[in-house]
Amino acid sequence: MKTMIEHSNTKKWDQYYEFGQRIFFKRNSIIYEQGTIGNGFYYIHKGLIKIVTAKTKGGEKILSLEPSGQLFGEQAMDQEPYFSTAIAVDDCVLYYFSKEQFNEIITRDTEMLNLFMDSTIGKIRILADEILAKGLTAQQKIALTLIKICTTCNTDKIFLTQQELANYTGLTRISVYKAFKQWKEAEIIDVVNRMVIVKQPDALKKQTVNL
Structure with a gap:
């Protein structure tokens, strides 16, 4: 049974599955790498994704952990290089939406744009919580x-x-x-x-x- 938030997000996003590309990634697979250029974003139907960035002295820093019902990779919508790497923590089922698909959908259905913005706002709130957690x-x-x-x-x-x-x-x-x-x-x-x-x-x- 999913949590209430996950269930709500899934029910909202499932109407757009047909417009995205369904992709399966095994545990520890790299979805995209820091420095490469993307052209869309991912929706997590199932699984957990860790977003990491390389440290100047080697190793990696985990920026966030994204569970099912969340988006990631949105920074590629401006077709600039990824500033992070996305890795599957466990077996994952994702839906990939290209920038062109996204723009086509929101011209006739603003609900997808609202869901996209809700995800962005949610991540800002998580960042605020992490700042408070420093104490x-x-x-x-x-x-x-x-x-x-x-x-x-x-x-x-x-x-x-x-x-x-x-x-x-x-x-x-x-x-x-x-x-x-x-x-x-x-x-x-x-x-x-x-x-x-x-x-x-x-x-x-x-x-x-x-x-």
């Missing part, structure tokens, strides 16, 4: 991130490594390791084959307050 402790940030992924993706299994979580939260891998060690001992989470399993969501939520 949280390391454990609060990690717990909040895990809860957000579980809620938006409606799953208790997260295919992210400790290093990827560190990159996403802006913390060190040691901070993530310490939190995981404590939560594993309390049987709040488990880690199996580089996958985080949230065993007690309510207990994890409590880690976000009064630590």
